[in-house]
Amino acid sequence: MRRETVATTKFLQRLMMIVMMISPLYGMSETIRPLLPMPQSVVWKTGYYQVKQVVCVRTKGEVSTTDRQTLTALLSDWDVRRIDFDSKENIAITISCNKEMKLPSSSLEGYRIVIDKRGVNIEARADKGVFYALQTLRQLGGSDGKLPYCDITDYPSFRWRGYLVDVGRNFQSIQVLKEQIDMMARYKLNIFHFHFTEDIAWRLISKKYPGLTDSANMERWKGKYYTVDDMQQLIRYCRDRYIQLVPEIDMPGHSAAFRRNFKTDMQSDSGIAIIKELLKEFATTYPGLPYLHIGGDEVKIHNQAFLPMMTKWTEDLGLKTIGWEPGGNLQPHTIRQLWMGGPQAITNDSPFEVIDSKHLYINHMDPLETVTTLFYRELGGQSSENEKLMGATLCSWPDRAVHHERDVFHQNAVYPALLTFAERSWRGGGDFEWRSNIKTDVKGLTQFAEFEKRLLQHKRLYFKDLIFPYYAQSGQKWMLYGPVENKGDLSMVLKNEATGKFTALKKIGEFYGGTIVLRHWWADVVKGAIDRPLENSTVYAVSKVWSEKGGNQSFWIGFNDLSRSYASDSPNLGTWDDRMSKIWVNGREVLPPNWQHAGQKGNLELPLVDEGYSYRSPSIVLLEKGWNTVVVKLPVGKLNGRDWQNPLKWMFTCLPIERE
Numbered sequence: 001m002r003r004e005t006v007a008t009t010k011f012l013q014r015l016m017m018i019v020m021m022i023s024p025l026y027g028m029s030e031t032i033r034p035l036l037p038m039p040q041s042v043v044w045k046t047g048y049y050q051v052k053q054v055v056c057v058r059t060k061g062e063v064s065t066t067d068r069q070t071l072t073a074l075l076s077d078w079d080v081r082r083i084d085f086d087s088k089e090n091i092a093i094t095i096s097c098n099k100e101m102k103l104p105s106s107s108l109e110g111y112r113i114v115i116d117k118r119g120v121n122i123e124a125r126a127d128k129g130v131f132y133a134l135q136t137l138r139q140l141g142g143s144d145g146k147l148p149y150c151d152i153t154d155y156p157s158f159r160w161r162g163y164l165v166d167v168g169r170n171f172q173s174i175q176v177l178k179e180q181i182d183m184m185a186r187y188k189l190n191i192f193h194f195h196f197t198e199d200i201a202w203r204l205i206s207k208k209y210p211g212l213t214d215s216a217n218m219e220r221w222k223g224k225y226y227t228v229d230d231m232q233q234l235i236r237y238c239r240d241r242y243i244q245l246v247p248e249i250d251m252p253g254h255s256a257a258f259r260r261n262f263k264t265d266m267q268s269d270s271g272i273a274i275i276k277e278l279l280k281e282f283a284t285t286y287p288g289l290p291y292l293h294i295g296g297d298e299v300k301i302h303n304q305a306f307l308p309m310m311t312k313w314t315e316d317l318g319l320k321t322i323g324w325e326p327g328g329n330l331q332p333h334t335i336r337q338l339w340m341g342g343p344q345a346i347t348n349d350s351p352f353e354v355i356d357s358k359h360l361y362i363n364h365m366d367p368l369e370t371v372t373t374l375f376y377r378e379l380g381g382q383s384s385e386n387e388k389l390m391g392a393t394l395c396s397w398p399d400r401a402v403h404h405e406r407d408v409f410h411q412n413a414v415y416p417a418l419l420t421f422a423e424r425s426w427r428g429g430g431d432f433e434w435r436s437n438i439k440t441d442v443k444g445l446t447q448f449a450e451f452e453k454r455l456l457q458h459k460r461l462y463f464k465d466l467i468f469p470y471y472a473q474s475g476q477k478w479m480l481y482g483p484v485e486n487k488g489d490l491s492m493v494l495k496n497e498a499t500g501k502f503t504a505l506k507k508i509g510e511f512y513g514g515t516i517v518l519r520h521w522w523a524d525v526v527k528g529a530i531d532r533p534l535e536n537s538t539v540y541a542v543s544k545v546w547s548e549k550g551g552n553q554s555f556w557i558g559f560n561d562l563s564r565s566y567a568s569d570s571p572n573l574g575t576w577d578d579r580m581s582k583i584w585v586n587g588r589e590v591l592p593p594n595w596q597h598a599g600q601k602g603n604l605e606l607p608l609v610d611e612g613y614s615y616r617s618p619s620i621v622l623l624e625k626g627w628n629t630v631v632v633k634l635p636v637g638k639l640n641g642r643d644w645q646n647p648l649k650w651m652f653t654c655l656p657i658e659r660e
Helices: 003-022 067-077 127-141 175-187 228-239 256-262 269-285 308-315 366-378 407-411 414-427 442-462
Strands: 040-050 055-061 082-085 091-097 110-115 119-126 146-154 160-168 193-194 244-251 290-297 320-325 337-340 354-356 389-396 478-485 507-512 516-518 536-546 551-558 582-585 619-623 628-638 650-656
Touching: 040 536, 055 067, 055 146, 067 091, 067 127, 091 127, 091 551, 110 127, 119 127, 119 442, 127 146, 127 175, 160 175, 160 320, 160 414, 175 414, 193 228, 193 389, 244 256, 244 308, 256 269, 269 290, 269 308, 290 308, 308 320, 366 414, 366 516, 366 650, 389 414, 414 442, 414 628, 478 516, 516 628, 536 551, 536 650, 582 619, 628 650
Parallel strands: 055 082, 055 091, 091 119, 160 193, 160 389, 193 244, 244 290, 290 320, 320 337, 337 354, 354 389
Antiparallel strands: 040 146, 110 119, 110 146, 478 507, 478 536, 516 650, 536 628, 551 619, 551 650, 582 628
């Protein structure tokens, strides 16, 4: 064997050994389902409890109808024929709801599960804790109800674990929204942030002002809006899953649809009168909601009295306010949702309560980078909540128009992001420093590989019929060489560069992953692979790919996965990007796609169709039997993009797929 073959094999063997040693599932049968999010404490024991066809359930305390229905649905998945609640004999499952239960956390969402030869014992302080215990039980039992003996103690690190969906720009049907809410519940997220007013369209019906949702006042997805019944359905659907729906009526910004209908600005006297009536109607139509997000961002405040007035009006209607920070002149008691700037440690000295959404916008992330950056991401600069740090909200802001509502899931790693964020927001921890690549130290790499293994098992088990753009990447090893000065000539060629034999070039270092970001477009706050990248330089990346038999292999390949929020230009025909990037496998060049919109000037109203690797057909590469050499050429000129719609993100993606 060649030296690099031996080294690579030894590395992979060492990595898998460490992954097994740190995995909570190490030493257990492969039939055990991985848990996600991983509970705070799991003690595995030897043996299994097999759920019978007739299950006797004993409840203690006030176990809600929702939890009984959840258990019934769960047991039906395990082919249970009959369930006897409150039985006194042959008890298989005991559920206790006791406010005095002792846990390391005071959270009402905490629970304990003990499974042994006698059956399943669930304890929780409140019904929501029972619900989360049942979600863990679902994963423990897999498809056949064979439950491993274990002792689990679990509770969340953050009380606010949110997910935002923007339906103002691109409408999503009730069916698709419910699907996402179901997944939120399964993975213990508890806040559904519903953003339904925008410049593009106002999408919630008003009986007092029906013209707001008239198709004439919509610029995209015309005529698509939510009725009163739709909204009430969503509120109930969330409530039945212990999720709080948080509506957002953005004001005074993002309100062009309001202006088109009323022919006035929100901050005018007439606009204020109308928005007050809208808020009153909303509070009356949908009573019992604790929060209203009032926006306040990305607008010039020319009426300084507007936001204080709207805050008081909203609070007098019984709703606590949330607003974007940075934003307008919000009141001190308004909860701030952070969206811009670098890492920040939120302490109890903060002047207001905080929800973190900084660098949590998946529309700006490459699909593979999404999982990497969220996995390592500390929320609010803290390992867990405090008095002022409530938690965080993951945001899906697909600004650019899409042809079909499902395109949002192809272009953004919605479900991989949701699960990774669920792990981090429930378990806490992470790093203060933001990063875009997998860590290269043994601990950081193996922790990611262990999580990735669980993530992919959940993809296979629970997302078979859903869009889940993620493949195993932690075992893909790259060596970066350079930089080589190119003096601004991006077409500069090194002798024999396609072979990957760069003995004369300096090694930058080893990196892992299907996507390697050399320099992020937010390089001042997000760490890339190169600490001090040089303009007018070329870097090379070399990797090995194993093929058991040889033949055609599908690859994800890309060099500039366009943000779904910028009006970025499409690549020119015959190029991968505007930097003259290239890729060779065994010395043969892999040609770029025949772009459908080659050279198209960016426009938010022109949907992306094949500009990103996750939503176009994969590249087909002929591999030889054994090890194959992959070489990626990465030239760069100026480190700033052509304009703000075309920022420079110096990166590449190259990953053989369909291999987990």
